[in-house]
Amino acid sequence: MAEELELLDRWRRGDDGAGNRLVRRHFHVVFRFLSNKVGDEATDLTQQTFLALVERRDRLDPAIGLRAYVLGVARHMLLRHLRGRYRDRAVFSPERVSAFESPPDLGTSPTRRIAQGQDRVLLDRALRSLPIDHQIALELHYWHELGIAQIATVLECSPSSVKSRLFRARHGLRRQVERLSTRPSPLLERLEDELSSLRSFSGG
């Protein structure tokens, strides 16, 4: 961890080699974190994330670790992006709006809508219909195996609020799965296992 902070410091001082090592280490996590929410725009948002990483001068808490920090920056970029596409900006809130409904460039085509039968697709779609911060909380918990304190850093909220969000997110996910299934899905019984198994896919 200290090594990564060292790399970041060296990058900020102009050592591109260090920067490149850092980028390669975190690129896939960041890119997939973004691309399962915004699709094609993930490339630009990933670039913005890493650029912001160099430009920001704030000190980093070594206890939090770089991954949580990077994902926190990525979330910022994501929200800025979604807010821009959301028509009524006053209404936009990461706790209410889902990545799916706000920039549905990935998800609204009619043929995709039908894609409900397969468990994997169903779960993906259910996750995406959660409020963004709930989706992120679940991903950080199950895929990135971040602790409550780290998730709190990413979401910029208190640890207790992380817990309540995780609770509501699981609840919401269950409801979404029920709603989207055409018939009773066996997925509901093994929702937690299924979520954990997706970890490899998301680069965690």
Add this chain to the structure above:
Amino acid sequence: MDEQSQGSARSWMPGEPSPDVLAEELALASLERRLFDRRSPALVLDRYVLLEKIGAGGLGVVFRAYDPHLDRRVALKLLRLREGTDEAEASRLLDEARLMARISHPNVVTIHDVGTYQRADLGLAAHREQALGIPVPGVFLVMELMECSLREVMRRRPPAREIVALLIDAARGLVAAHERGIVHRDCKPGNVLIGSDGRARIGDFGLACGAEVLGQAAEGAAEGAAEGAAPGGQSVRAGTPAYMAPEQLRGSPADARSDQYSFALTGYVALYQMHPFAAGRDPSGPLPVPPTTAASKVPRRIHAILRRALQADPAARFADMGTLLRELESVARERTRRRVLVGGAGLLTAGLLALAWAEPAPEPCAQAGTAIDRVWHDDARKRLRSSFAASGAPFAASSQPSVEHALDTYALRWREARHEACTDTHVRRVQSEAELDLRSACLERRRLEFGEVVGLLHDADDVVVASAMPVVQGMGWIDACADPLLRGVARLPDDLTARRKVLRAWQQLGRAHMLERAGRYVEATALVRSVRQDAAGPADPSLLAAVDVRQGSIAARRGDYEQAKAWLLQGIQRAEAIREDALAVDGWIRLLWVAGVELQDEQGEVWAGFARAALDRLGDDPMRHAQLEHNFGGVAYVEHRLGDALAHYQRALQTQQRLLDEDDPRIARTLNHIANVLLMMDEPERALGYARRSLGIRERVLGEQHPQVAASLNNIASAQLASARGAAQLAVARATVERSLSITAGRDLPQASVARTLEQRVRQRLEHAALPEPEGG
């Protein structure tokens, strides 16, 4: 195996949805370029950096690429070697490509480099190769990057004169090839390529005769493909059946006379916008009389020339392409002379009568246009040649004739434009003196820029020599000066000192543009800065606005979007203040991209609104309107305003169909989007029609196995499913889904999961359908 592919971030279970590997690779490469100016090793072939895929088909793939040694953009074509190709055959193919590369002619697409590559050269893991669609092993060809082809030009139905000029260019290229004993075999509108200098070249030479042409061979087989003998004795399939000579269709080897036939057919289709043998296709029959409306615009002698070259019997055609070329040239010359005479004498009578009457009248514009001779003359030409001869840069010798030809052409066009500007005011009297001033100022800026280019080439170092063509191609568009909306509103000051100062600044701005074009952004930036400093004070506001927009453009190319936005905003304000409308539109369009797309500054809709307003004021610029409409359609769709979305998409489609090739993938995309909207609106029958048209284009252009084909098939299946009333109709939907599944099988594509879901749905419906009709097995 491959270290990178075994990294923890890259592992996923087989069968699970995998991330889009190509998107990730390109994203990583582009990120590294931007952050570290480093070429990602994963996307380099030989020394060429792959930038973006610009085409794919049965042939292989084409990338826009960057050559770091020579600091220029190129087209990189990757060709699949035929299955089971051994090394001897691969090297024969390479020899052939090198032979083509040796044709150095202004009207033949320049091949800079050729080579073969193996899996190891790519440095890619196997799964990434597949994602990129790169054939392995294969042959690569590095060619000059072209703007468009005759197919695209045809779509906007330009005057016959313009088409004939391009055909003459193409014919010169074919003559050059035939002189070296090389037969093209596949002349068609898509292979007559046009550079940004407006010059046409013959391209895709002989590619068809060595490498496997998978898609075309398959199509050809259906219509009776040519099985000809290649120089090496192999049996090959080559050519595009629709443009083949009858003897080629019968299976005889292609020769210079079959090229002549294909060329004439290309010309016929381009001029009359129809295929002479479209219905029934009896090429041995008489050439049909073209529709009178189209025919009236095409000189009768041209029709006669084409008719002769289109004879079914090769012996009845012209002796060779050279003869055909001379015929075409003589018609073009005659037409030009007549136009000048008629216009010049102010008479509407053509021919000898005009000549007779014109003789005594002094020509007030006789000297107009000669100013170009001060920049481009015999000495300049000699200096250019010696500068290139002295250069040690690779390709100096081979690119010199093209560069010289491009400069010749530009000088000629400038002379004509200046003469016409003068004539409009002083002879035809259709233009005021004030308008002439503006037109002349515009032309003068072009001439200064031209002078800059000539100067740059005289003192050319190796880098300049190497990037000479892109620089020459970047010179300003002369015809814009004749258009009141496009030429700008700046006239030159009357005071001589001020005039000199302004001209000098325009000259430097032109140079900066050239440097930007050559990818030398640092120098370009420095130069624009100094122009800005010099221009401070009682400056020409047009110039300042142009400086801002140029600086914004350079900053955007360097990836400095915040800075780019600031410059562009300032430039737009200045342009708007003095009603430099064309400049303002340029600014708005760039700004929409920089601010709305790159910076995501949450004001995309605002910029879009302004861009549209500016474009509306500029008037008829249909291609840009089409882009805007398409994007508005996307926004409306996203916001579930389906009626609006449909209307926007329809308008975009209409324009695209008018301007683009009918098989342009952009049209296919719009068609499929419309199908999406109609499905949402519960109009499956209408959706079906659009999805089918989309499918047709994608199958023809992208090949039947392309994922986009599956996307169209999925929409077709959705529509069929939605309107199915019985088991028979459901079976039709199932067949469609099965085709889609066979394309996406084993590939992790979004289309695949859609297809699988559709398959389930069909199955469920079939089970339901079986129940209430027990007797109807």
